[in-house]
Amino acid sequence: MKKVLAFDIDQTLNVAKTPITDEIGELLVNCLDYFEVCPISGQKFDQFLIQIVDRLPNPTPAQLSHLHLFVAQGTQYYKFDTEKNDWVQIYNYPLTEEQVAKISETIEKSARELGFWEEDKLMEGDEIIENRLSQVTFSALGQKAGTEAKYAWDPDCKKREKIVKRCKELAPEFDYEIGGTTSINAITPGMNKEFGMTHLLEELNVKKEDILYFGDMTQPGGNDYPVVAMGIDTITVRSHEDTAFALRGILGVL
Ligand SMILES: [Mg+2]
Numbered sequence: 001m002k003k004v005l006a007f008d009i010d011q012t013l014n015v016a017k018t019p020i021t022d023e024i025g026e027l028l029v030n031c032l033d034y035f036e037v038c039p040i041s042g043q044k045f046d047q048f049l050i051q052i053v054d055r056l057p058n059p060t061p062a063q064l065s066h067l068h069l070f071v072a073q074g075t076q077y078y079k080f081d082t083e084k085n086d087w088v089q090i091y092n093y094p095l096t097e098e099q100v101a102k103i104s105e106t107i108e109k110s111a112r113e114l115g116f117w118e119e120d121k122l123m124e125g126d127e128i129i130e131n132r133l134s135q136v137t138f139s140a141l142g143q144k145a146g147t148e149a150k151y152a153w154d155p156d157c158k159k160r161e162k163i164v165k166r167c168k169e170l171a172p173e174f175d176y177e178i179g180g181t182t183s184i185n186a187i188t189p190g191m192n193k194e195f196g197m198t199h200l201l202e203e204l205n206v207k208k209e210d211i212l213y214f215g216d217m218t219q220p221g222g223n224d225y226p227v228v229a230m231g232i233d234t235i236t237v238r239s240h241e242d243t244a245f246a247l248r249g250i251l252g253v254l
Pocket of ligand 1: 008010180215216217
């Protein structure tokens, strides 16, 4: 019997960058009665709240105490404090300013060289490169672009693979991972989901075999692959619909 259900977010619990559906919200709240539930994603803390926590239907503080937010690939960890009735940060491993500057320059240069720097398509106030403290994220069309445009931009990951290849030539000291629909996450080596999952094991005091992980980018080079490579049991999903199907199955047999 697994003790922990861990989830990638984009394309695993939701349609990339949008709040989870009512169905996923209900399933997750049900899971909190039986499992420690750990979303782990490259996104920032506020997006975890907007996309997941705020969408859960009437969770009790006791249920929330079983929800563990592994933000920015688990380089930041937030836990619900039932006494304060609020989320508290347990740890944080940020990049240095120099690292952020170097990564930002490298990605912009690579994307420009390849003709994939689409500044003209950005909405007002949006940005292509975002400093997420523990990682720097390239989103080809910005954060606010429509889902359809994002899906259409690089469905086979070929553009991002080219950008990553060039980034690796220019600044090989960082790792670049493809995620979501238009994103590349740049991190210092090891600051990927393996880092997050390793800390999860420690923080929750569980073993690898206690965890079942759900992700959509489990192929080598994808941002869920480090979890697979660690030997954690993984279910590869195509969308949140697959995840809902699997969760209904798991909850159904309890
Ligand atoms: Mg994903």
